[in-house]
Amino acid sequence: NAGVTQTPKFQVLKTGQSMTLQCAQDMNHNSMYWYRQDPGMGLRLIYYSASEGTTDKGEVPNGYNVSRLNKREFSLRLESAAPSQTSVYFCASRAGGWNEQFFGPGTRLTVL
Amino acid sequence: GENVEQHPSTLSVQEGDSAVIKCTYSDSASNYFPWYKQELGKRPQLIIDIRSNVGEKKDQRIAVTLNKTAKHFSLHITETQPEDSAVYFCAASDGGATNKLIFGTGTLLAVQP
Numbered sequence: 001n002a003g004v005t006q007t008p009k010f011q012v013l014k015t016g017q018s019m020t021l022q023c024a025q026d027m028n029h030n031s032m033y034w035y036r037q038d039p040g041m042g043l044r045l046i047y048y049s050a051s052e053g054t055t056d057k058g059e060v061p062n063g064y065n066v067s068r069l070n071k072r073e074f075s076l077r078l079e080s081a082a083p084s085q086t087s088v089y090f091c092a093s094r095a096g097g098w099n100e101q102f103f104g105p106g107t108r109l110t111v112l
Numbered sequence: 113g114e115n116v117e118q119h120p121s122t123l124s125v126q127e128g129d130s131a132v133i134k135c136t137y138s139d140s141a142s143n144y145f146p147w148y149k150q151e152l153g154k155r156p157q158l159i160i161d162i163r164s165n166v167g168e169k170k171d172q173r174i175a176v177t178l179n180k181t182a183k184h185f186s187l188h189i190t191e192t193q194p195e196d197s198a199v200y201f202c203a204a205s206d207g208g209a210t211n212k213l214i215f216g217t218g219t220l221l222a223v224q225p
Contacts, residue, residue, distance in 0.1 A: 031211040040121070042201060042217035043156065050210050058212070059113075090155065096211050098144045098163055103155040 002026055004104035006091050012110045013081045021076040021107050023091030031094045032074035033058075033101070034066060036087040043090065049074055081111045114139040116204050118216025125192050126224050133219045135202035136184040142204040145178060145185045146213070150199045159200075160187070192223045 004025045013019055025032065034046040045058030049068040063085060065077045074093075078085060088108050094101040115138040125131050137145075143164035148156035162169045162176045162185065169176050173192075178185040189196055199220050203213040 033213075035215075040217065042118075043215040045212060045214065048210065048212060056210065059214075094211055094213075098161070100158045100161070101146070101213055103157070105155050 004091055004093050004102050006089075006104035006107050008107060009105065010108050012112065013078075014112050015082060017081050017111075018077070018079050019081065020078075021089055021091075021109075022073070023075065023104055024073045025093040025102070026072065027093060027095070027102065028071070029093035029095050029102075030071075031096055032068065033092040033094070034064075034074070034076045035090045035092065036060065036085075037090060037106075038087050046076065046089075083111045085109065086111045114142060114204055114206070114212075114214040116202060116214050116216040118202050118219060120219060121217065122220045122222070124222045124224060127192060127194060129192055131187075131189045131192055131196070131221055131223075133187045133200055133202070133221070134184060135186070135204075135216050136182075137204040137214075138183065139204070139206065140180075140183065141206045144205040145176070146203050146205075147176060147187050148201045148203065148215075150201065150218075152198075156201060189221075192221075194223050194225050197221060197223045 007022045030051045033048040035043040047066040049055045052071045091104040118135045146161035149159045150156040175188040199218045202216040205213045
């Protein structure tokens with residue numbers, strides 16, 4: 001089992017460019033999440049998908065969109081990147097209820 | 113929505129001492145409280161969790177306590193070792209259909225040899 005995988009590992013964008021961060025899990029989990037991590041701010045939830053076919057906003061959704069492509073894959077899109085979106089992005093998945101949430105290795109994004 | 117506050121933001125202890133990190137939450141519906149450890153440059157990983165029907169849980173040198181009335185929970189690490197140095201995050205969830213975890217802002221623990 002690969003667990004939760006993310007691509008790319010690193011990315012540099014110019015202001016206004018767009019990109020999609022990819023995430024996949026092979027644990028047959030129902031729920032998937034996107035977080036951003038900034039120094040001193042902890043892990044803030046951007047969007048989540050409680051189950052296949054549903055997506056909802058988290059704490060900081062502005063400037064992002066998501067797609068739950070199927071049960072395995074959950075992508076995060078930046079339509080017009082801004083320097084404020086420079087961060088480390090983590091994808092995570094969870095079976096549900098009181099089960100452990102597993103994180104991917106992260107994507108370090110820099111917007112110039 | 114849920115809000116989780118975590119203190120202290122940094123904690124330095126001598127090897128062998130105990131470390132305590134505290135969190136408070138706002139939503140009385142929350143019933144699942146995990147703790148994650150994140151080493152530098154790595155992903156967060158679960159170290160211990162507790163459900164609302166339990167007041168305390170222990171796993172070797174790590175323990176978590178929960179006070180539902182006061183809406184706070186704490187992580188206790190005894191006999192700290194240099195490899196315990198990391199950032200620790202608490203989180204809270206209502207375990208409902210959304211399965212959302214809301215995280216605290218993290219505690220940087222430094223264990224001095």
